[in-house]
Amino acid sequence: MDAVLxxxxxxxxxxYSEVFPNLDNDYLHLNYLGKLFLFADSYCMNPDCTCQEVVLNFLQTYPRENEKNNNFIVRFKLNGRGYKIHDQGRFNRSEIKAIIMRITVDDSYVKLFNERYTEMKEKAIKIIS
Known part of the structure; x- marks a missing residue:
């Protein structure tokens, strides 16, 4: 936990998987137009910060079109109303937008991200105490 601190x-x-390791759910999965993406969710653990965001790192794992730039990173608002692209890799903005819309088509991912955000903040308080 020293690295986390x-x-x-x-x-x-x-x-999330660095703080709560579980081989069954270290990465989230998304099928989009015949492409398989794994993605990891990262959170700010500063208990005083109220950013209400999650950083999502998407990696296209199938088909492997290009070994380089096969990923993109976005900062997603936990209320489900917006995101900012931090690294778009080889993906264009409209494709990233469509993928983000795919994960927000229902609120299951947004609920999961909010639950994990709360868990991470609670764990940070325990680590710091």
Whole structure:
């Protein structure tokens, strides 16, 4: 947990699976137009921060079209109303928008992200105490 504490102090987002490792759900999955994406969710663990965001790192795993730039990263608002692209890799903005819309078509991912955000903040308070 020293690495997590160091990242909290630096204000770096931390992957949910780093704090709550579970081989069955380290990565989330998304099928989109015949493409398979794995994606990881990272959160700010500073208990004083009220950013209400999750950083999502998507990696296209099938088909493997290009070994480089096969991923993109977005910062997604936990109310489900907006995102910012941080690295679009080889993906164009409209494709990223469609993928984000796919994960928000129902509220299951947004609910999951909110639950995990709360878990991460609670864990941070325990680590710091």
């Amino acid at each position: 160091s990242k909290i102090a630096k204000g770096v987002t931390i992957c």
